[in-house]
Each structure stands twice: as C-alpha cells, then as structure tokens.
C-alpha cells in the first residue's frame with residue numbers, strides 16, 4: 001500500500017490544469033446504458049472510481065474503450081444485475097439503477113454498504129422509482145426495482161439533509177424513458193446534475209430546469225448515442241485554491257468554471273486571500289492578514305461538503321476561532337482527529353468543529369480515512385513543520401488525478417513510497 005510523504009514549508013507558485021469532474025463523469029458514464037448506440041465521453045479523469053465504474057459497465061455487457069481521457073461506451077445488449085463484488089467498491093455504482101430501470105424496466109444492484117462519512121441511505125432514490133411506478137424490493141443485500149411500465153409523476157426528493165445529488169441523477173435517468181411528464185421537486189442543483197442533464201438532452205432526452213429546484217422531464221421513446229465533454233472538477237479546483245492558501249504563493253488554476261466555485265471563493269476572500277477570475281481561470285494570492293471565519297456546508301449553491309475537510313486544514317493555522325459545520329454529512333469529521341495529531345486545536349460540538357487557529361502544525365504519521373479527508377491531510381502537510389506521512393493513500397487516488405505530481409509542479413515536495 002503506497003504512502004505519501006509531504007515535506008512541509010514550501011510555498012506554491014505557478015499554474016495547474018484542473019481535470020474533468022469525477023462526480024460528473026460517474027453518472028454520465030452510467031447514462032450510456034440508456035442507448036444501444038455508442039457514446040463518446042471526453043475529459044474523463046484517470047481515477048480509481050472511474051475505473052470501478054467502467055468495470056461495472058463492462059460486467060453489465062457494455063463494450064468499453066478508453067484512450068487518454070476519452071471513453072467510448074456501446075451498450076448494445078445489457079444485463080440488469082450488478083454483482084456485489086464490484087458494486088461494493090464504490091457507492092456511486094448505485095447510479096446504474098436509474099438507467100437500467102429506464103431502459104430494461106428492471107435492475108438489481110447490491111445495496112451500498114456503510115461509508116466512513118456517514119450513514120448513506122438510498123431511500124430517496126427508491127422513493128423516486130416507486131413514484132414512477134416501480135416496485136422496489138430489498139432482499140439479501142440487494143435492491144431490485146421492477147416496473148412493467150414507467151409513468152411520469154411528480155416527485156419530491158427532499159430529505160432530512162436537503163436534496164440528493166445521485167438520487168436526482170438516478171430518477172432523471174429513469175424518467176427520460178418514462179411515459180409522460182415527470183416533475184422532480186426539491187431536485188439537487190449541483191453543476192454535476194446540470195452536466196448529466198445536458199448529456200441526456202444530447203442523447204435525445206427532453207429535460208428542462210436542471211440547475212434549479214424543479215426539473216421537468218418529458219419522456220421519449222428512445223435515446224441515441226452522443227458525444228460530451230465532462231465539466232471541470234470544482235472540488236479539485238477548490239482543493240488547489242486551499243493548497244495555495246495554506247502553503248502561500250500565487251497559483252493560477254486553468255480550465256475551471258469560476259461560477260461553480262463562488263461558495264468556495266467567498267470564504268477564502270473573507271479569510272484574507274485575493275482571488276482573480278477570468279472566464280476559465282482563477283488566481284489566488286495572499287492579501288495581507290488572515291482571519292477566522294464561519295462556514296456551514298450545504299447543498300449547492302452553498303459551501304460544498306466535499307471542501308469542508310480541506311477548509312478545516314486551512315483554518316487550523318488561521319488566527320482566531322473559526323467555526324465549521326457540515327449540514328450535509330454531519331458525521332464527516334474524521335480528519336479532525338488526524339489534524340489534532342498534527343497539533344491542531346479543534347473541538348467537536350456535534351456536527352460543528354470549533355477551530356482555534358495555531359501558528360504552525362507539526363508533521364506526524366496520519367491516516368487517510370476518506371477521499372476529502374486525505375486531501376485535507378496532504379494540504380496540512382504542505383504547511384507543517386517536518387515530514388508528514390500519510391497512510392492509506394488509495395483513498396486520494398479515488399478522486400484526485402496525480403495530486404502529488406500536480407502539487408510538485410507548483411513547488412511542493414511530495415514523495416509517494418511503497419509501504
């Protein structure tokens with residue numbers, strides 16, 4: 001198992017290209033199941049989660065080809081049963097349910113297991129399928145959805161913690177081939193949902209309102225093949241902004257959509273950084289003194305839960321008392337215990353971290369627990385005194401394309417070693 005060694009204390013300077021979005025690419029690849037014709041998806045990041053998704057699609061009968069960021073999928077004949085062996089490796093495999101139900105009117109997928117960032121139910125996805133006329137049965141760890149026919153309906157996807165991103169994707173993918181009109185209320189507004197809707201519309205779907213709380217889908221008889229380029233990864237971009245903020249220096253991100261990052265830019269500006277944007281780039285630099293802030297992770301357009309851990313790492317060395325709450329995944333604070341091993345002064349009060357900024361973290365051996373927590377530890381290591389050793393780095397490879405190489409190209413000193 002690889003580990004990462006981060007030599008702290010080097011500022012970052014220069015520019016870096018942001019990869020295609022993992023969370024856009026995953027459901028978009030699954031959407032190729034909706035047609036017999038080939039779909040060509042470009043700017044697909046080279047990540048282990050993407051690899052799992054392509055393996056699942058192959059197991060479901062798709063022909064899959066991949067060449068430097070471009071994936072071609074042809075789902076001429078599909079099977080509707082996704083086995084536990086592959087599904088268990090990635091929670092996002094649940095997003096094959098919607099397209100299989102839409103196309104074949106049935107699907108069986110293993111229920112996603114527990115997850116370190118909290119209990120992650122799929123009740124809202126299933127509620128949506130039921131509203132479209134599907135019978136849902138959970139048996140022996142599998143969820144089976146079956147519908148002699150799918151009929152449009154009005155569905156609210158509001159849950160205890162707001163809307164659901166993959167739930168909105170799943171219901172949208174089933175509804176595109178349903179008879180009549182489907183209205184999704186309390187839909188997730190994330191840019192990744194819009195990207196999927198744009199792709200589905202290129203395939204011949206009739207979807208309006210993606211990016212708002214209400215999505216309207218006019219069912220069609222069939223979809224055809226299409227080409228699509230995945231949007232830039234706003235969470236990778238946000239992570240590099242915070243990396244530059246933590247390490248110091250001036251860094252420009254290229255190939256970004258600055259609009260998608262408003263909720264990350266604002267608190268960084270409030271905390272004392274200057275951020276300049278163009279149509280497709282962002283440049284961050286220090287702007288005098290830094291100050292503590294309050295943050296609450298919320299569904300889009302709020303501050304993203306996927307950036308919460310990285311901001312905790314930054315605020316750990318920002319003067320004053322910062323307060324960070326996660327209202328999307330209230331238990332997503334595994335990184336706090338690890339940051340404390342590096343000397344951070346953080347106290348948990350329910351789903352809120354109260355962070356008393358200290359002047360410098362100290363390197364320590366730490367354990368990555370999930371994707372974003374591992375990113376936070378790498379960022380903390382950039383500023384810590386000494387060499388931070390991060391174990392279980394396979395988590396980081398699930399969602400960041402060559403993060404060590406990209407940070408090194410900006411002046412960091414990160415080594416990857418076999419444990």
Ligand code: EPU
Nearest residue numbers: 023092119120121122123124125159161164165166328371
């Ligand atoms: N929820 C329910 N019932 C459901 C579905 C969700 O109660 O049926 C709850 C969840 O437990 C959570 C909240 O609703 O408290 C939001 O979860 P959501 O369904 O939106 O999460 P997701 O769609 O499973 C995606 C991203 C996550 C990201 C969340 C929130 C992908 C592949 N994953 O997950 O990304 O944190 O939206 O923005 O798109 C990551 O990239 O590190 C990551 C975890």
